Amino acid sequence: MANTPKIVFFDLDGTLLRSQEGHVAFNEAIFKTFGVPGDIRTIRPDGKTDPIILQEIFDTGGHEVEWKPEDGATFSAHLKECYTRAISEGPTRVRALPGVPELVRELSSLPDLCLGVVTGNMEVTGRLKLQAAGVGEHIGPGAFGSDSANRNDLPRIAMERWSTHLNLPVEPRHCVIVGDTPRDLEAARSNGMKCLLVATGRYNPLEDLRKLDADCLLPDFSDTRVTVDALMRLFG
Numbered sequence: 001m002a003n004t005p006k007i008v009f010f011d012l013d014g015t016l017l018r019s020q021e022g023h024v025a026f027n028e029a030i031f032k033t034f035g036v037p038g039d040i041r042t043i044r045p046d047g048k049t050d051p052i053i054l055q056e057i058f059d060t061g062g063h064e065v066e067w068k069p070e071d072g073a074t075f076s077a078h079l080k081e082c083y084t085r086a087i088s089e090g091p092t093r094v095r096a097l098p099g100v101p102e103l104v105r106e107l108s109s110l111p112d113l114c115l116g117v118v119t120g121n122m123e124v125t126g127r128l129k130l131q132a133a134g135v136g137e138h139i140g141p142g143a144f145g146s147d148s149a150n151r152n153d154l155p156r157i158a159m160e161r162w163s164t165h166l167n168l169p170v171e172p173r174h175c176v177i178v179g180d181t182p183r184d185l186e187a188a189r190s191n192g193m194k195c196l197l198v199a200t201g202r203y204n205p206l207e208d209l210r211k212l213d214a215d216c217l218l219p220d221f222s223d224t225r226v227t228v229d230a231l232m233r234l235f236g
Ligand SMILES: [Mg+2]
Pocket: 011, 012, 013, 014, 015, 046, 047, 179, 180, 181, 201
């Protein structure tokens, strides 16, 4: 890499892709791991990490279960098994949001630009979803809900992984977070990174996101040129 790398960290759900009937595999993995009938549809998961989502599900359902980091490996193994089956045999479908395949292809062709991920999904689910959405090959290292329950920890972890991966120093000003919720913006801000928000999430329409102080706000990624230009401006 000839120049300082620029890294775009994409959120997954509501930003790059959307799952239909994704709750089936998630709920199955909860039952297999914790033995309780937790249901992700009872809470609003957007922008949260999987450990936080699990605890909210347990609390909302009155299940006397507490998430512990040591449950992560077992839960991830069950997620892998359940999602793989639900995606290949149904009912779960994962689709890239409009314009995302074109955008990811275009960005990955640019010199000195790297694509990573910062998501609340456990790594195993994040990678499965990216692959199912057809964009996995273009997305490199990142940070996941399996790295920390606190989303604000994730941008720093992702940045350090890229620094190791490239064997180069990477600074927050070389990173942009792209997401669909106020939590993506908060995670960017608490790590000194810029943030582009896109209004393709389920719960945060454009008019709500407009009230926030994101560095850039787009209705969607349907226009590749507009999105690429907006990102390049954020890197200065
Ligand atoms: Mg999201």
